[in-house]
Amino acid sequence: MKIVLDAMGGDFAPAVNVEAAVRTAREFGYEIVMVGRQEVIRPLLVQYNTANLTLPIVHAPEVIEMSDHPATAVKTKKNSSMVVGMEILKRGDADAFVTMGNTGGALATALFHLGRIPGIHRPALSTLYPTTTGWCLILDIGANSDCKPEYLLQFALMGSLYSEKVLGIAKPRVALVSNGEEETKGSVLVQEVHQLLKQAPINFIGNAEGRHIPTGFADVYVTDGFTGNVIIKLSEGMSSMVKQMLREEVMRTAPGKVGGLLIQDAIRRMGKRTDYEEIGGAPLLGVDGVVIIGHGRSNARAVRSALRVAANTVDKRVVDAIEQGLARLPQIKKVSAIESA
Amino acid sequence: MKIVLDAMGGDFAPAVNVEAAVRTAREFGYEIVMVGRQEVIRPLLVQYNTANLTLPIVHAPEVIEMSDHPATAVKTKKNSSMVVGMEILKRGDADAFVTMGNTGGALATALFHLGRIPGIHRPALSTLYPTTTGWCLILDIGANSDCKPEYLLQFALMGSLYSEKVLGIAKPRVALVSNGEEETKGSVLVQEVHQLLKQAPINFIGNAEGRHIPTGFADVYVTDGFTGNVIIKLSEGMSSMVKQMLREEVMRTAPGKVGGLLIQDAIRRMGKRTDYEEIGGAPLLGVDGVVIIGHGRSNARAVRSALRVAANTVDKRVVDAIEQGLARLPQIKKVSAIESA
Numbered sequence: 001m002k003i004v005l006d007a008m009g010g011d012f013a014p015a016v017n018v019e020a021a022v023r024t025a026r027e028f029g030y031e032i033v034m035v036g037r038q039e040v041i042r043p044l045l046v047q048y049n050t051a052n053l054t055l056p057i058v059h060a061p062e063v064i065e066m067s068d069h070p071a072t073a074v075k076t077k078k079n080s081s082m083v084v085g086m087e088i089l090k091r092g093d094a095d096a097f098v099t100m101g102n103t104g105g106a107l108a109t110a111l112f113h114l115g116r117i118p119g120i121h122r123p124a125l126s127t128l129y130p131t132t133t134g135w136c137l138i139l140d141i142g143a144n145s146d147c148k149p150e151y152l153l154q155f156a157l158m159g160s161l162y163s164e165k166v167l168g169i170a171k172p173r174v175a176l177v178s179n180g181e182e183e184t185k186g187s188v189l190v191q192e193v194h195q196l197l198k199q200a201p202i203n204f205i206g207n208a209e210g211r212h213i214p215t216g217f218a219d220v221y222v223t224d225g226f227t228g229n230v231i232i233k234l235s236e237g238m239s240s241m242v243k244q245m246l247r248e249e250v251m252r253t254a255p256g257k258v259g260g261l262l263i264q265d266a267i268r269r270m271g272k273r274t275d276y277e278e279i280g281g282a283p284l285l286g287v288d289g290v291v292i293i294g295h296g297r298s299n300a301r302a303v304r305s306a307l308r309v310a311a312n313t314v315d316k317r318v319v320d321a322i323e324q325g326l327a328r329l330p331q332i333k334k335v336s337a338i339e340s341a
Numbered sequence: 342m343k344i345v346l347d348a349m350g351g352d353f354a355p356a357v358n359v360e361a362a363v364r365t366a367r368e369f370g371y372e373i374v375m376v377g378r379q380e381v382i383r384p385l386l387v388q389y390n391t392a393n394l395t396l397p398i399v400h401a402p403e404v405i406e407m408s409d410h411p412a413t414a415v416k417t418k419k420n421s422s423m424v425v426g427m428e429i430l431k432r433g434d435a436d437a438f439v440t441m442g443n444t445g446g447a448l449a450t451a452l453f454h455l456g457r458i459p460g461i462h463r464p465a466l467s468t469l470y471p472t473t474t475g476w477c478l479i480l481d482i483g484a485n486s487d488c489k490p491e492y493l494l495q496f497a498l499m500g501s502l503y504s505e506k507v508l509g510i511a512k513p514r515v516a517l518v519s520n521g522e523e524e525t526k527g528s529v530l531v532q533e534v535h536q537l538l539k540q541a542p543i544n545f546i547g548n549a550e551g552r553h554i555p556t557g558f559a560d561v562y563v564t565d566g567f568t569g570n571v572i573i574k575l576s577e578g579m580s581s582m583v584k585q586m587l588r589e590e591v592m593r594t595a596p597g598k599v600g601g602l603l604i605q606d607a608i609r610r611m612g613k614r615t616d617y618e619e620i621g622g623a624p625l626l627g628v629d630g631v632v633i634i635g636h637g638r639s640n641a642r643a644v645r646s647a648l649r650v651a652a653n654t655v656d657k658r659v660v661d662a663i664e665q666g667l668a669r670l671p672q673i674k675k676v677s678a679i680e681s682a
Contacts (some may be wrong), residue, residue: 131655132582142520145528179483179570187486187567210575214582224530227571230522233551233571238579241473245614249607259603266590266597273586 004094007036008063008081009101011297018044018101020303025053027304030311033038033094035060060084065103066296070104070206074112082106086113089289096290096310098281099159100298107143108325110287113167119326121148123286124155125225125293126162127232130274133216137163137172139285141228149192150332152176152222153200156193157325158285159220164310165220166283167219175208175218177227183207189224197222199330239274263326280305283313286322342369342652345435348377348433349422350442352638358441359385361644366394368645370505371652374435401425403440404480407637411445415453423447427454429632437631437651439622440637448484451628458660460667462489464627465496466566466634467503468573470513471615474557478504478513480626482569490533491673493517493563494541498666500561501543506657507624507650508560516549516559518568524548530565538563540671578617621646624654627663631655 005021007014014036021032022045031054034041038059045055062080065075077083082101086109089097099106107125116123124140139159144151157173163172178186178196183194185207197204208218213231223231250260272278280302281294290313295304346362348355355377363386372395375382379400403421405414418424423442427450431439440447457464467480480500485492499516499521500639504513517529517535524535526548538545549559554572564572591601613619618677621643622635631654635647 026489126429132585144525144599145531167673177571179486179574185486187565190486190567210571210573211578211581212618213575214578226531227568229550230518230568231575233520234554234575235551235579237552237555238576242580242583244473244610246604246607247657249610249614250604252610253606256607259600259607262596262600263587263591263604265594266587266600269590269593270586302416303514 001314002015002031002094003083003307003310004033004035004088004097005307006081006085006097006099006101007034007041008060009099010294010303013100014041015044016298016300016302019048019300020307021055021197022048022050022053023300024031024307025055025303027166028308028311030307031056032307033058033088035088036063036081037061040306052315058084058088064105066102068102068105070102070108072204073102073105074108080107083113086110087235087304089291090114095314096292098292098306098310099295100294100296100303100306103142103293106291106293107204107284110284110289110291114287114291116288117285117288117326119323120154120286122151124158126282126285128282129213129235130280131214131216135167135279136213136216136219136221136225137167137282138213138221138228138231140223140225141232143223144225146226147189147224149189149196151223152189152193153196153329154326155287156197156204156220157202157203157329158224158322159222161321161325162283162285162313162318163219165238165318165321166312169219172219173205174220174222175205175212177213177221177223177231178207178209181209193222196330196332201328217329277302278305280307280309282309283318288319290319342655343372343374344651345374345376345426345429345438345439346648347426347440347442348382349401350440351635351644353637354441355382356385357597357639357641360389360641361648362396363389363391364641364647365631366396366602367650369649371648372397372518373648374399374429376429377404377422378402399425399429405446407443409443409446411434411443411449414443414446415449415639423450424454427451430632431455434673436655437579437633439633439635439636439647439651439678441637441644441647442608444483446635447632448625451625451632455628455630458629458664460664461495461627463492463495464474464625465499467500467626468624469620469623470554470573470576472555472557476508476553476620476621477557477560477562478508479554479562479564479569479572480567481564482573483566484625485566487567488530488565490530493530493534493565494537494670495627495667497538497541497543497545497561497563498670499663500563502662502666503624503626503654503659504560506662507653510560512544513560514546515543515561515563516546516553518554518562518564518572519548519550520622522548522550534563537671537673542666542669612674618643619646621648622650624650624659629660631660
C-alpha cells in the first residue's frame with residue numbers, strides 16, 4: 001500500500017502529518033510518500049525512529065493555502081504539494097492521496113489532474129456525520145451547488161457503495177434529503193431524483209427531513225452540495241451553541257459548577273461518540289482515484305485515521321465498484337423539467 | 342383588537358386554545374373569535390369566568406387535520422375552522438387570524454381566501470430561531486421549495502420589516518444563507534439574489550453559512566423554502582440528539598447522575614432561552630392580512646403568545662409597510678439565468 005500524503009495541508013501541518021505518517025507506516029507497513037517543502041519536513045522526520053520504514057519525501061515548494069481560491073490556485077500553484085501529490089497518483093505511482101488542506105483546492109486538483117471515473121457527471125464531497133446510533137454518510141457537502149437529477153442519482157450509488165464496502169454496512173439505507181417525507185414533497189429536483197432512486201439498484205428508503213439526519217434513520221443521505229454544506233455547517237454551529245449555552249448556565253450557580261465538574265466524564269464520552277479523530281476523513285467520490293479529504297484541524301490521530309480510510313478504500317476497490325455500478329443505474333430518458341423549465 | 346383563533350388547530354386543541362383565549366381576552370381586552378366545533382368549545386368555555394369578555398364562537402364543523410393534504414383540504418373542507426376563520430378576516434370582520442394547525446393548510450387557505458399583498462410574488466413562512474444571543478428570524482421555511490431571485494428579494498424586505506416593527510430591532514441585519522461567505526459562493530439562485538440584496542433598502546450584511554445561524558450573526562436569514570425547512574428540522578433533530586446523548590452518558594456513572602441532578606436548573610434555564618412558548622408564533626408574510634402560525638404542540642402559554650404577536654403585527658401595520666416597501670425594491674431588469682437556463 002503506497003499512499004501520498006499532502007504534508008503541508010491542515011492547520012497543524014506539517015508536524016502532525018509527519019507524526020501520523022511515521023506511526024501509520026510502522027503500525028501497518030504502508031509506504032507513505034510525503035509531498036511538501038523538504039526543508040521543513042526533513043527536520044521533523046529525523047526526530048523519529050524511521051528504521052525499516054519507507055517514508056520518501058517528494059519536494060513541492062508551494063502550498064495551496066486555506067485562503068486560496070481553488071480554481072486559480074490549481075492553475076497558478078503547479079508546484080504545490082496538492083498538485084504534485086495528485087500527479088503522483090495520476091501516474092499510477094501510488095494507490096491513494098490524502099490531504100487535510102483546502103477542500104475546494106483538493107476538488108479542483110482532483111478534477112483537473114485525475115479526472116472523473118468514466119460516466120460520472122460530477123464528483124461529490126462526502127462526510128461522516130455523528131448520530132445517536134453511530135455515523136452516517138452525507139453527500140454532496142459542497143462540490144456542486146447546482147445539481148441535476150442524474151448527479152444525485154450517481155451520488156446515491158457512490159455513497160451506497162462506499163458505505164457498504166468501506167464502512168462495512170450491509171445494504172446501506174439511502175435517503176434523499178427533502179422538506180417532507182412524502183414522495184410528492186420537495187423541490188422539482190428532489191421530486192425527480194426520488195423517482196430515479198426508486199428504480200436504482202440501492203436500498204432507497206425514501207425522503208428524509210432534516211430532523212431525521214441525527215437519528216440513525218439512514219446510513220447515507222443524498223443531497224445537493226448547497227443543502228449538504230448548510231447541513232454540516234449548521235450542525236457545527238449548533239454544537240458550539242449548545243456547548244456555550246450549557247457552560248454559561250452551569251457556571252451561573254454554585255451547585256451548577258459542582259454538577260458541571262461531575263458530568264465532565266459524560267461530556268468527554270459524548271465527545272468521543274461524535275469524535276472526528278476516529279473517522280479521519282471522507283472520500284471525494286467520483287474522481288478516478290482514491291482521494292481522501294480530512295478536517296483542516298486534524299491532529300496526528302485524525303491524520304492516521306485518514307490514512308487508514310485511504311488504505312481501506314483502495315483495498316475494497318471502491319473506484320472499480322463505482323465504475324461497474326454506473327451501468328446498472330436507470331437511464332435518464334426524458335429531458336429533466338429542471339433543464340426545460 | 343379583534344382576533345380570529347382557529348380553536349381546533351394544534352395537538353392540544355381545543356382545550357389550550359380556549360384557555361388562552363380567555364386569559365388573553367382578560368389580560369389585554371382583545372375580542373377573540375373562536376372558530377370551530379361549538380359543541381366542544383362551549384363546554385370548555387363555560388368552565389371559565391368570562392364576565393365582561395367578548396369571546397364569540399363561530400361554528401365550523403370540519404377540521405383540517407395535520408395529516409390532510411393542504412391543497413385538497415382547502416377545497417374539500419370549506420366548513421373547516423381554518424377556512425371559516427380566514428373568511429372572517431377576509432371580510433374585514435377581524436384584524437388577524439391565528440392558528441396552531443396544519444401549516445400547509447394555513448398557507449393554502451391564506452393564499453386561496455386572503456390572497457397576496459399586491460405585488461408580492463409568493464408569501465413566505467417565517468419562524469423565530471434561538472441563538473446564543475437571543476432570537477433570529479428565518480424565512481422561507483417551507484412555503485416555496487423552488488424560488489426565483491425576486492421571491493427571495495421580497496422575503497428579505499418582509500423579514501426586515503417584521504423584525505424592525507414587531508421584534509423591535511433597529512436596522513435588522515439581513516443575511517443570505519449560502520455555502521460560503523464570499524458573494525461569488527452559492528447556487529446560481531443565491532448569487533443572483535446576493536446582487537439584488539446589495540441594492541435593496543435593507544441592512545444587508547452578506548452571505549451567512551449554516552454555522553453562523555445559531556450565533557447571533559444576523560437578525561434575519563433569507564433562504565428558499567427547501568433549505569429553510571431543512572435548517573429548522575435539522576435543528577430540532579440535533580437538539581433532541583444532544584439531549585438524548587447527554588442523558589445517556591450522564592446516567593452511565595454514579596457521579597454523572599449526581600452531576601445531572603445538580604445541573605437540572607442550568608438545563609432548565611437553557612430551555613428557557615430557547616423556549617418557543619414565549620414566542621408563540623411567526624407570521625405568514627406576504628398574504629393580504631395578518632396570519633400568525635404557531636407550533637402544533639403549543640400549550641396555552643404559547644397560544645397566548647401567538648395572540649400577542651398577532652395583535653402586535655396588526656398594531657405595527659406590517660402589511661401596509663410591506664406594500665409600501667415593495668415600491669422601493671430594485672427592479673428585476675434581466676431575465677434570470679435560472680429561468681433562461
